[in-house]
Amino acid sequence: xxxxxxxxxxxxxxxxxxxxxxxxxxxxxxxxxxxxxxxxxxxxxxxxxxxxxxxxxxxxxxxxxxxxxxxxxxxxxxxxxxxxxxxxxxxxxxxxxxxxxxxxxxxxxxxxxxxxxxxxxxxxxxxxxxxxxxxxxxxxxxxxxxxxxxxxxxxxxxxxxxxxxxxxxxxxxxxxxxxxxxxxxxxxxxxxxxxxxxxxxxxxxxxxxxxxxxxxxxxxxxxxxxxxxxxxxxxxxxxxxxxxxxxxxxxxxxxxxxxxxxxxxxxxxxxxxxxxxxxxxxxxxxxxxxxxxxxxxxxxxx
Amino acid sequence: xxxxxxxxxxxxxxxxxxxxxxxxxxxxxxxxxxxxxxxxxxxxxxxxxxxxxxxxxxxxxxxxxxxxxxxxxxxxxxxxxxxxxxxxxxxxxxxxxxxxxxxxxxxxxxxxxxxxxxxxxxxxxxxxxxxxxxxxxxxxxxxxxxxxxxxxxxxxxxxxxxxxxxxxxxxxxxxxxxxxxxxxxxxxxxxxxxxxxxxxxxxxxxxxxxxxxxxxxxxxxxxxxxxxxxxxxxxxxxxxxxxxxxxxxxxxxxxxxxxxxxxxxxxxxxxxxxxxxxxxxxxxxxxxxxxxxxxxxxxxxxxxxxxxxxxxxxxxxxxxxxxxxxxxxxxxxxxxxxxxxxxxxxxxxxxxxxxxxxxxxxxxxxxxxxxxxxxxxxxxxxxxxxxxxxxxxxxxxxxxxxxxxxxxxxxxxxxxxxxxxxxxxxxxxxxxxxxxxxxxxxxxxxxxxxxxxxxxxxxxxxxxxxxxxxxxxxxxxxxxxxxxxxxxxxxxxxxxxxxxxxxxxxxxxxxxxxxxxxxxxxxxxxxxxxxxxxxxxxxxxxxxxxxxxxxxxxxxxxxxxxxxxxxxxxxxxxxxxxxxxxxxxxxxxxxxxxxxxxxxxxxxxxxxxxxxxxxxxxxxxxxxxxxxxxxxxxxxxxxxxxxxxxxxxxxxxxxxxxxxxxxxxxxxxxxxxxxxxx
Numbered sequence: 018x019x020x021x022x023x024x025x026x027x028x029x030x031x032x033x034x035x036x037x038x039x040x041x042x043x044x045x046x047x048x049x050x051x052x053x054x055x056x057x058x059x060x061x062x063x064x065x066x067x068x069x070x071x072x073x074x075x076x077x078x079x080x081x082x083x084x085x086x087x088x089x090x091x092x093x094x095x096x097x098x099x100x101x102x103x104x105x106x107x108x109x110x111x112x113x114x115x116x117x118x119x120x121x122x123x124x125x126x127x128x129x130x131x132x133x134x135x136x137x138x139x140x141x142x143x144x145x146x147x148x149x150x151x152x153x154x155x156x157x158x159x160x161x162x163x164x165x166x167x168x169x170x171x172x173x174x175x176x177x178x179x180x181x182x183x184x185x186x187x188x189x190x191x192x193x194x195x196x197x198x199x200x201x202x203x204x205x206x207x208x209x210x211x212x213x214x215x216x217x218x219x220x221x222x223x224x225x226x227x228x229x230x231x232x233x234x235x236x237x238x239x240x241x242x243x244x245x246x247x248x249x250x251x252x253x254x255x256x257x258x259x260x261x262x263x264x265x266x267x268x269x270x271x272x273x274x275x276x277x278x279x280x281x282x283x284x285x286x287x288x289x290x291x292x293x294x295x296x297x298x299x300x301x302x303x304x305x306x307x308x309x310x311x312x313x314x315x316x317x318x319x
Numbered sequence: 320x321x322x323x324x325x326x327x328x329x330x331x332x333x334x335x336x337x338x339x340x341x342x343x344x345x346x347x348x349x350x351x352x353x354x355x356x357x358x359x360x361x362x363x364x365x366x367x368x369x370x371x372x373x374x375x376x377x378x379x380x381x382x383x384x385x386x387x388x389x390x391x392x393x394x395x396x397x398x399x400x401x402x403x404x405x406x407x408x409x410x411x412x413x414x415x416x417x418x419x420x421x422x423x424x425x426x427x428x429x430x431x432x433x434x435x436x437x438x439x440x441x442x443x444x445x446x447x448x449x450x451x452x453x454x455x456x457x458x459x460x461x462x463x464x465x466x467x468x469x470x471x472x473x474x475x476x477x478x479x480x481x482x483x484x485x486x487x488x489x490x491x492x493x494x495x496x497x498x499x500x501x502x503x504x505x506x507x508x509x510x511x512x513x514x515x516x517x518x519x520x521x522x523x524x525x526x527x528x529x530x531x532x533x534x535x536x537x538x539x540x541x542x543x544x545x546x547x548x549x550x551x552x553x554x555x556x557x558x559x560x561x562x563x564x565x566x567x568x569x570x571x572x573x574x575x576x577x578x579x580x581x582x583x584x585x586x587x588x589x590x591x592x593x594x595x596x597x598x599x600x601x602x603x604x605x606x607x608x609x610x611x612x613x614x615x616x617x618x619x620x621x622x623x624x625x626x627x628x629x630x631x632x633x634x635x636x637x638x639x640x641x642x643x644x645x646x647x648x649x650x651x652x653x654x655x656x657x658x659x660x661x662x663x664x665x666x667x668x669x670x671x672x673x674x675x676x677x678x679x680x681x682x683x684x685x686x687x688x689x690x691x692x693x694x695x696x697x698x699x700x701x702x703x704x705x706x707x708x709x710x711x712x713x714x715x716x717x718x719x720x721x722x723x724x725x726x727x728x729x730x731x732x733x734x735x736x737x738x739x740x741x742x743x744x745x746x747x748x749x750x751x752x753x754x755x756x757x758x759x760x761x762x763x764x765x766x767x768x769x770x771x772x773x774x775x776x777x778x779x780x781x782x783x784x785x786x787x788x789x790x791x792x793x794x795x796x797x798x799x800x801x802x803x804x805x806x807x808x809x810x811x812x813x814x815x816x817x818x819x820x821x822x823x824x825x826x827x828x829x830x831x832x833x834x835x836x837x838x839x840x841x842x843x844x845x846x847x848x849x850x851x852x853x854x855x856x857x858x859x860x861x862x863x864x865x866x867x868x869x870x871x872x873x874x875x876x877x878x879x880x881x882x883x884x885x886x887x888x889x890x891x892x893x894x895x896x897x898x899x900x901x902x903x904x905x906x907x908x909x910x911x912x913x914x915x916x917x918x919x920x921x922x923x924x925x926x927x928x929x930x931x932x933x934x935x936x937x938x939x940x941x942x943x944x945x946x947x948x949x950x951x952x953x954x955x956x957x958x959x960x961x962x963x964x965x966x967x968x969x970x971x972x973x974x975x976x977x978x979x980x981x982x983x984x985x986x987x988x989x990x991x992x993x994x995x996x997x
Contacts, residue, residue: 149534
């Protein structure tokens with residue numbers, strides 16, 4: 018089979034729904050293809066069956082098309098049913114019955130062990146997966162880390178116009194590309210959970226509700242530090258960049274530690290994995306930056 | 320609201336263009352910076368569109384100067400997407416079966432009234448109000464129900480999962496059937512088996528001693544003005560991070576008999592069977608995540624060595640398991656395998672320095688290696704190969720409780736040393752680099768084929784020397800997470816062959832008989848799960864076990880394959896591989912492969928010397944005829960005598976063979992001819 022589940026879903030999209038232009042464009046294109054009847058019928062019928070629980074959307078052209086398909090697949094199913102029913106009726110109309118009959122030794126079991134030394138219990142076959150309650154600390158961590166990472170990217174963006182140091186340029190490229198990638202990941206994590214990708218900012222523009230400047234995430238450079246960095250050039254910039262980025266990265270380590278020190282936080286696999294990786298890579302970068310500083314200092318003294 | 324991300328993206332793009340694709344490994348000073356390139360015209364105007372949809376994949380940076388990428392003309396590059404109906408292509412591998420992940424291991428939230436679901440659906444452009452499609456369920460909890468590693472015993476396959484374990488009946492591999500779904504969350508579910516015992520790694524904070532799915536309660540939302548107050552202790556006596564031990568005497572009712580706690584939990588573990596100790600087995604724990612509080616587990620410290628010499632960093636932990644009394648299992652040593660033998664510093668190993676072309680250049684002192692990701696032991700030769708974040712290391716494990724580092728290597732192209740396997744004769748080690756952690760698309764046309772690749776090393780006198788890289792030759796799309804991952808040897812006699820998982824890059828079978836020229840001999844691949852966003856999936860492990868190849872597909876389920884003959888691998892070679900039957904397979908506890916001295920194996924060697932032209936065609940034909948005649952005569956005395964008479968000349972050819980590989984093949988063939996059996 019050479020067609021996508023996504024395409025089947027796509028053909029069920031209501032074109033009026035408020036979606037991003039890019040995605041809508043692509044989906045519309047796919048929809049047009051399926052409406053124009055290029056799709057082989059037997060496949061469409063099967064695909065529709067697979068997704069019949071998601072294709073309950075009202076109106077539009079693709080809906081009309083699906084209607085026809087459903088009629089086709091319905092007819093096919095009915096024909097099949099009649100054929101088989103003539104020979105072995107119980108197998109067609111009694112699927113719950115069949116399930117009950119075969120729920121014997123050959124049927125897979127769902128078990129949940131107990132604590133060490135305790136018996137395991139058998140769970141019903143209908144069991145589906147559940148996740149621990151999501152912690153607000155997870156959401157705060159992701160939103161805060163986006164803000165935190167953004168400053169690192171902002172700092173690296175100064176490098177080309179502020180220094181010719183090759184090592185700093187390479188380091189900056191590495192930090193910029195990995196943190197931009199991670200920002201994307203965090204936005205995705207938040208969006209997939211219906212959360213805002215930025216921190217709640219009462220009053221906006223860096224002020225909290227009482228008009229005081231917003232608290233920065235741990236390790237973030239103050240506006241004064243950022244200003245000093247912007248105004249520095251050459252060796253002075255290099256030094257401020259390295260010390261600033263070490264301070265900045267150390268803040269990320271504190272954020273990760275705080276996350277795992279919070280009851281109920283970091284229990285979901287994606288955030289666990291992300292925070293663990295962020296901790297590892299930033300630790301590595303701190304080491305690298307420290308040795309760059311050590312290497313530089315004798316030169317500066319001369 | 321989108322000010323930060325937008326700024327960030329623009330800055331990132333600017334930086335990326337300016338540095339034209341210099342990436343993290345380079346930053347360690349191994350390669351000169353490439354010349355700046357002009358940004359692609361459409362790259363410059365995409366920020367806002369990209370920014371508005373965090374699900375859209377990031378554009379791949381240009382290839383760094385001097386690097387080459389993977390093949391975009393390969394049929395694997397552009398396969399149609401889909402969760403269960405993606406396009407598939409293969410060479411030399413037949414896909415027998417996909418068993419979908421059981422419902423117990425899929426998120427049950429299909430409630431269309433859940434506002435969060437509706438919002439996500441809307442974000443993805445699928446319109447509101449409908450039930451959530453399956454592919455989206457995978458997105459919302461990608462890793463939480465992810466399949467992981469595999470182990471085998473008898474007719475049973477054990478598939479680890481972040482949420483527990485699934486056990487399958489593989490007595491008829493083409494009709495593999497689920498036996499038991501065992502729910503016991505805690506990630507990542509790395510698995511080993513030994514007789515009636517099953518071992519499972521747990522590292523995440525939701526792991527509970529009682530296998531509960533509820534994790535631990537989060538803080539209730541704070542009242543206004545009390546935002547900073549904490550009410551619940553983070554330390555939990557019921558939390559479990561470490562290695563669980565189950566009794567699987569009743570395969571449909573695994574029972575937890577022990578749970579050995581460790582400070583960093585267990586990301587992976589390795590079963591170690593001491594040939595001199597029948598009463599105990601050992602488990603090497605590799606922990607890679609945070610060190611928990613001493614309030615939760617006494618003695619745990621995550622401090623640097625200068626602040627606390629008893630830090631839980633810079634070590635592995637070793638569990639001793641009395642086979643007859645597994646409930647008494649406990650940690651018996653925590654060897655400091657990264658010690659500097661001259662200074663005694665426990666953080667004595669770093670990933671600075673390099674092998675290869677840039678060895679003469681000064682290199683930044685980089686991160687001290689403080690953890691192993693995975694360790695493969697080969698007790699038959701008394702060695703273990705550790706893939707330890709910044710280094711590949713070699714351990715002497717003749718005393719399994721006190722492993723000692725005998726060599727260490729590093730590589731400027733390596734981002735994260737992930738796993739290792741030995742060749743059967745112990746003369747080579749294949750390491751893998753999990754660049755991007757497996758979550759990223761790293762096989763795109765612009766991703767260098769020396770990054771996120773296998774690195775093959777010669778192993779001689781306890782010393783590792785670099786030979787070459789092998790990366791999946793086919794380019795993959797930007798919504799396919801792809802990088803080198805877990806593999807096992809395929810027991811074809813006379814050759815070194817490894818089958819390996821590459822996440823959404825699929826399965827690739829590689830010949831590394833000549834470690835300087837590895838090449839692909841078979842593959843299987845599917846299209847991406849989704850064309851518009853990276854949905855985590857693909858093969859975590861691909862292992863050969865008693866005649867078939869099994870793939871643990873992260874999102875989709877369990878794949879079953881068989882090898883089929885091609886120009887790179889003959890039916891005789893496949894048949895010879897199938898003569899090797901093992902009672903149990905834990906890939907990281909590598910066992911010496913032995914082939915029976917029979918004519919099936921002899922025919923494989925003949926095919927190989929024909930391929931390499933190590934014998935003239937007429938002699939090969941004569942040998943084949945003699946073998947065939949002996950077989951059809953049911954090994955009559957005269958026909959066997961004929962075979963025996965041909966042995967000396969083959970042995971003579973062995974001594975004058977051009978390559979060591981051919982010499983070994985011919986000698987092995989001669990040995991079979993001396994005492995042939997059917």
